[in-house]
Amino acid sequence: MSAGPTSYPVIPPGVSDFREAGAEAAAGWQSPEASEVTLVPTHCCYCGVQCGMYLKVDGEGHVFGVEPSAHDINKGKLCPKGVTAYQQVDHPDRLLHPLVRDAGGGELRPASWDEALDRVAAEIRRIQDAYGPDAFGVYSGSSLVTENTYLMGKFARVALKTKHIDYNGRLCMVSAAAANKKAFGIDRAANPWQDMLSTQVVLLAGANVAECFPVMSHYVWGARDRGAKLIVVDPRETPLARTADLHVPLRPGTDAAFFAAVLHAIDRDGRIDQAFIAERTVGWHDVRETIGGWPPSRAAEICGIDAELIERTATIWGTAERAMAFHARGIEHQIQGVENALSIINLVLATGQIGAEGKGYGTITGQGNGQGGREHGQKADQLPGARDIENPEHREFIADYWGIDEAELPHAGVSAVELVHLMETGDVRGFLALCNNPFVSMPNATRIERCYDQLEFHVQIDFFLSETAARADVVLPCTTWAEEGGTTTNAEGRVILRHKAAEPPGEARPDWWIVGQIAERLGAGDRFSFGSIEQIFEELRGASRGGVADYSGITYERLEQTGGLFWPVPGEDHPGTPRLFEERFNFPDGKARFNVVEWREPAEPVDAEYPTRLTTGRTVAHFLSGNQTRRIGALVEQTPRPWIEVHPSLGFAPGDPVRVITRRGEITLPALVTETIREDTVFVPYHWAGAVAANLMTVDALHPVSRIPEYKVCACRIERGSEITPSPPPPNPPGEGVGGAESLTTTDLRQPSAPQGRGTSDA
Amino acid sequence: MMGRTLFIDPGRCIGCQACVAGCRECDSHRGKSMISLDYIDQGATVASMPTVCMHCEDPVAPCAEVCPTDAILVTADGVVHEAAKERCIACANCVHACPFGVPKLDMEEMLQYKCNMCYDRTSEGLAPMCAAVCPTGAIFYGSIDELLAERPSAAATDLVVFGEQEIRTGVATVVPAGYEHDGVPGER
Numbered sequence: 043m044s045a046g047p048t049s050y051p052v053i054p055p056g057v058s059d060f061r062e063a064g065a066e067a068a069a070g071w072q073s074p075e076a077s078e079v080t081l082v083p084t085h086c087c088y089c090g091v092q093c094g095m096y097l098k099v100d101g102e103g104h105v106f107g108v109e110p111s112a113h114d115i116n117k118g119k120l121c122p123k124g125v126t127a128y129q130q131v132d133h134p135d136r137l138l139h140p141l142v143r144d145a146g147g148g149e150l151r152p153a154s155w156d157e158a159l160d161r162v163a164a165e166i167r168r169i170q171d172a173y174g175p176d177a178f179g180v181y182s183g184s185s186l187v188t189e190n191t192y193l194m195g196k197f198a199r200v201a202l203k204t205k206h207i208d209y210n211g212r213l214c215m216v217s218a219a220a221a222n223k224k225a226f227g228i229d230r231a232a233n234p235w236q237d238m239l240s241t242q243v244v245l246l247a248g249a250n251v252a253e254c255f256p257v258m259s260h261y262v263w264g265a266r267d268r269g270a271k272l273i274v275v276d277p278r279e280t281p282l283a284r285t286a287d288l289h290v291p292l293r294p295g296t297d298a299a300f301f302a303a304v305l306h307a308i309d310r311d312g313r314i315d316q317a318f319i320a321e322r323t324v325g326w327h328d329v330r331e332t333i334g335g336w337p338p339s340r341a342a343e344i345c346g347i348d349a350e351l352i353e354r355t356a357t358i359w360g361t362a363e364r365a366m367a368f369h370a371r372g373i374e375h376q377i378q379g380v381e382n383a384l385s386i387i388n389l390v391l392a393t394g395q396i397g398a399e400g401k402g403y404g405t406i407t408g409q410g411n412g413q414g415g416r417e418h419g420q421k422a423d424q425l426p427g428a429r430d431i432e433n434p435e436h437r438e439f440i441a442d443y444w445g446i447d448e449a450e451l452p453h454a455g456v457s458a459v460e461l462v463h464l465m466e467t468g469d470v471r472g473f474l475a476l477c478n479n480p481f482v483s484m485p486n487a488t489r490i491e492r493c494y495d496q497l498e499f500h501v502q503i504d505f506f507l508s509e510t511a512a513r514a515d516v517v518l519p520c521t522t523w524a525e526e527g528g529t530t531t532n533a534e535g536r537v538i539l540r541h542k543a544a545e546p547p548g549e550a551r552p553d554w555w556i557v558g559q560i561a562e563r564l565g566a567g568d569r570f571s572f573g574s575i576e577q578i579f580e581e582l583r584g585a586s587r588g589g590v591a592d593y594s595g596i597t598y599e600r601l602e603q604t605g606g607l608f609w610p611v612p613g614e615d616h617p618g619t620p621r622l623f624e625e626r627f628n629f630p631d632g633k634a635r636f637n638v639v640e641w642r643e644p645a646e647p648v649d650a651e652y653p654t655r656l657t658t659g660r661t662v663a664h665f666l667s668g669n670q671t672r673r674i675g676a677l678v679e680q681t682p683r684p685w686i687e688v689h690p691s692l693g694f695a696p697g698d699p700v701r702v703i704t705r706r707g708e709i710t711l712p713a714l715v716t717e718t719i720r721e722d723t724v725f726v727p728y729h730w731a732g733a734v735a736a737n738l739m740t741v742d743a744l745h746p747v748s749r750i751p752e753y754k755v756c757a758c759r760i761e762r763g764s765e766i767t768p769s770p771p772p773p774n775p776p777g778e779g780v781g782g783a784e785s786l787t788t789t790d791l792r793q794p795s796a797p798q799g800r801g802t803s804d805a
Numbered sequence: 806m807m808g809r810t811l812f813i814d815p816g817r818c819i820g821c822q823a824c825v826a827g828c829r830e831c832d833s834h835r836g837k838s839m840i841s842l843d844y845i846d847q848g849a850t851v852a853s854m855p856t857v858c859m860h861c862e863d864p865v866a867p868c869a870e871v872c873p874t875d876a877i878l879v880t881a882d883g884v885v886h887e888a889a890k891e892r893c894i895a896c897a898n899c900v901h902a903c904p905f906g907v908p909k910l911d912m913e914e915m916l917q918y919k920c921n922m923c924y925d926r927t928s929e930g931l932a933p934m935c936a937a938v939c940p941t942g943a944i945f946y947g948s949i950d951e952l953l954a955e956r957p958s959a960a961a962t963d964l965v966v967f968g969e970q971e972i973r974t975g976v977a978t979v980v981p982a983g984y985e986h987d988g989v990p991g992e993r
Contacts, residue, residue, distance in 0.1 A: 107830055110937040120938040125826035252819035256940040263817055263941050267956045281819035281851050662821045676829065680822050696848065716848050796844035796851055798820035803841055 081109055082543035086124045087185065087523035088665050090407030090533035091115065091257045093124050097524055097543040105131040105524050105544045114605055115532065121256035123665055126674050130522050131544060135506050135673050137519035138548025141775055149776045150517060155549060155559070158516050162474070163563030165499040166202065169472040179206035179461050179470040183477025184214065184415025187528025187540065189578035190553045191411065192426055192585065195419025197557050200444055201566040205452035206470060208422040210478040212458035214371065215412050216748040217379030218405030225387045225635050227628030228590050229428065230413065230535040231404030232396055233366065234608065234620045238265045240400035243358055243365035245273045247297060247386060248372020249406055252281035253662035253798060255533070258406065271358050275300065276372060277657060278687070278725060279718035281798065288354055291720055292345035294657040295644035295755035297373040300352065301385035302641060303341030305392055306333045307356035318394030322627070325636030329388050332638050344641070346722065360393065364400035371408060372659070375753040377745050381639040391634050397623035407533035409666070414531030417591040418582060423454040426582060427589020443585050444569065457749035459484055459742060465493040476503035476520065476553060479667035481510045482731045485751040486706050486742035503556055508669040509731045512773040519550040526552045528575045529601065535608050537593065539601035554578060590628065644755045645743030652757035655723040656704060658736045662798050668729035672772050680799035682790045683769040684734050686711040687725040687797065688760070697793050701763035702726065704756055707738030710763035712793035724760060728753070732770040766791040807883040807975045809948050811857060811922065811936055812961055814979035818943035820844060820853030827934035831923055833887070839920040840935055841906065855944055857935060858907045858920035859965070860885045860975030868899035868908055868919070883975040884924060888917040904967055904991060949977070964988030
């Protein structure tokens with residue numbers, strides 16, 4: 043273990059220093075003397091696991107700490123983001139007042155709610171009067187509670203009357219969603235994770251579970267403790283891959299070829315489940331014909347792996363009585379993301395591994411409400427209850443429920459990235475957005491910024507000033523998750539209830555209040571006159587009734603009593619549906635669909651000029667665009683900046699400046715030299731902004747159906763650089779909230795010592 | 806090995822540092838972590854390992870043995886406490902004596918800090934923060950029977966060997982079942 047110099051005059055030399063936590067000085071961390079501490083039960087604000095936790099609230103109503111909760115999902119466990127999540131609440135960077143930029147430019151300045159809201163309403167009216175209702179777009183997100191995701195869909199269609207609303211799940215869950223609907227007729231994980239404890243094989247594809255869903259690791263280890271084998275399919279040796287029974291380090295963008303060959307080998311060896319295929323599926327014949335053309339030798343060449351790995355995967359999966367497969371963004375963030383998911387579903391169906399305890403399949407939802415957020419109408423083509431906006435019966439039901447004429451209900455709009463691209467052509471001239479930070483998170487970021495520059499008016503709702511909010515004309519301060527309750531649906535399909543723990547600081551307000559105020563100014567106030575988040579839930583229940591995602595039997599009281607219910611819950615006496623597909627799939631004939639998948643090259647294959655594959659992803663200390671986690675001292679200390687992961691054979695030494703160049707942009711990053719990545723592939727994490735945003739380099743090619751961007755593979759070249767590109771601090775409004783960001787400005791140019799961050803003793 | 810104690814299993818560790826973050830939440834040293842989390846064999850693997858105070862039983866913990874002011878109390882349950890604030894003179898004897906590099910000196914406060922296995926929590930029947938939050942069970946709190954109930958094939962040892970020096974520890978190290986060993990090696 044290495045030890046190096048420290049900032050403390052510590053005796054003897056070489057002993058590690060203490061790590062100050064949080065953006066605030068340690069003195070601000072004293073536990074309040076007051077014995078009055080309230081533990082408020084809630085769930086984490088970050089990923090789709092939705093770990094239970096208690097927020098500790100002092101006598102003055104301040105959230106000051108966290109206490110593990112024995113909730114059934116996580117049994118006390120939390121990741122470093124979860125432990126420190128509460129530090130956002132009283133954070134000095136919080137937006138406390140509405141901010142307005144005067145026409146003609148200048149800096150953002152504090153304004154009253156009335157001034158800010160009047161300006162928003164006036165600009166919406168002006169733009170819609172001049173260019174039509176669709177010239178104003180809405181971009182929402184899946185870190186919102188389900189109530190607010192429902193509200194945003196209704197707000198866009200009823201108050202703004204625009205067809206242009208989409209959400210940031212478009213960058214996340216849509217490939218899996220499209221595949222699930224095609225194969226099963228319903229978009230939800232098939233099993234509770236508890237099922238993992240009775241399976242014999244866990245297969246993880248394109249899912250860095252240890253870093254993106256750390257607490258899910260507990261279920262994976264639980265399965266292994268009981269004898270299950272673990273297969274990890276990932277170009278990188280992730281922390282779970284390190285000790286897996288089998289790690290398949292394939293080339294990025296070749297997943298469908300791999301899974302076709304696995305199924306080929308299983309079929310060749312006579313290990314498919316003929317009875318299941320006959321009784322419960324349709325379409326096997328065509329799939330079988332296609333995979334016939336995928337012997338392991340062919341796929342091995344495309345995937346850049348030994349054919350033996352395909353054979354061993356086929357043997358482990360094919361001989362198991364009970365097996366479960368999970369995948370995440372690694373296979374989904376591709377122009378063949380839907381097909382990749384379908385290739386795994388084909389494997390699951392052909393071997394009958396679904397619909398029973400220990401047999402199953404699921405995508406691992408990214409955002410906290412990545413599941414609930416894609417069900418109730420903030421998607422461009424969707425209405426509440428996972429209804430289809432182009433289905434006449436669905437339109438009629440929802441229009442009637444909302445009290446509008448069906449003809450008034452807009453039709454499908456375009457997907458998130460396309461919506462932003464419409465700013466280039468002037469089709470979208472005004473934009474209302476919340477719960478997202480596209481300057482960091484959308485592909486080909488330079489083009490994204492150029493698009494926003496064309497806008498006539500841009501209002502962003504957030505609780506910290508994100509890079510995207512910093513260029514808005516109006517910024518409206520909203521609550522964090524600790525200051526408003528509501529429901530989310532976790533990666534298992536379990537609807538859970540968060541509780542409000544504190545009053546919002548300054549003039550920050552709940553999202554639903556802000557949206558309601560705008561609706562009122564647009565003359566639609568009567569349809570948005572909610573007095574509480576629970577009232578929105580009550581309306582949402584009714585809107586979902588009879589839909590695929592039926593929440594009508596869920597009440598806050600039931601969630602309180604049970605700790606969570608798995609949808610569909612079609613009646614108040616219905617117990618919920620933890621495991622799907624035990625008897626039928628969600629098609630009229632009750633049978634699942636095989637889908638023919640043909641692997642194809644990524645949108646940007648490598649060539650002589652750009653010979654290396656660039657793949658992007660996450661690290662455990664940060665979340666999505668980093669607008670939250672880049673402000674938490676402990677997380678910044680663990681992982682202060684992005685790096686580039688390169689194989690030792692490329693000739694770089696640790697910390698060397700490496701220039702990575704694609705057709706769209708370049709960054710010079712410090713090298714993390716490691717044998718855990720393929721020689722032909724480099725990795726850059728994406729949570730950082732400005733000149734070190736990985737998305738300066740990614741390609742904005744979209745899946746033809748799901749419209750998900752191909753973040754996970756594009757072509758680059760790397761060369762020795764001269765100066766490492768510094769990472770900018772997160773923005774704050776002028777004259778306000780500089781307490782934390784100053785100390786977090788990282789001039790640190792060193793690479794972390796491992797993909798998970800810097801060790802506590804690392805120099 | 807104590808009755809209910811920490812069990813460390815580096816094989817399960819994913820290097821996420823939830824333990825480090827959790828340790829900072831402890832009321833007795835809020836904002837300071839007593840845990841080292843090291844990425845080992847850097848460049849060759851993503852392996853990682855947490856180091857907590859091992860609460861040595863040798864027959865008295867070395868840190869307590871060398872403390873000139875008797876500031877380090879060992880309670881009957883085997884927990885080796887941090888140096889008492891009113892006694893500690895920040896001489897660093899404990900830092901030198903500890904075979905695991907655990908005690909830290911804060912030279913601004915002129916005090917020693919180390920893990921006391923979250924005595925405020927364990928005395929209330931709660932698991933220490935690191936073990937409560939650890940997503941993988943690489944740090945587990947309970948009795949050996951409780952460990953075996955969750956991990957039927959696990960085995961553990963309380964012997965750590967540094968060359969010719971053997972140390973019995975209150976905190977246990979998980980070893981592969983059936984693994985023939987004379988204690989886990991204390992150094993690389």
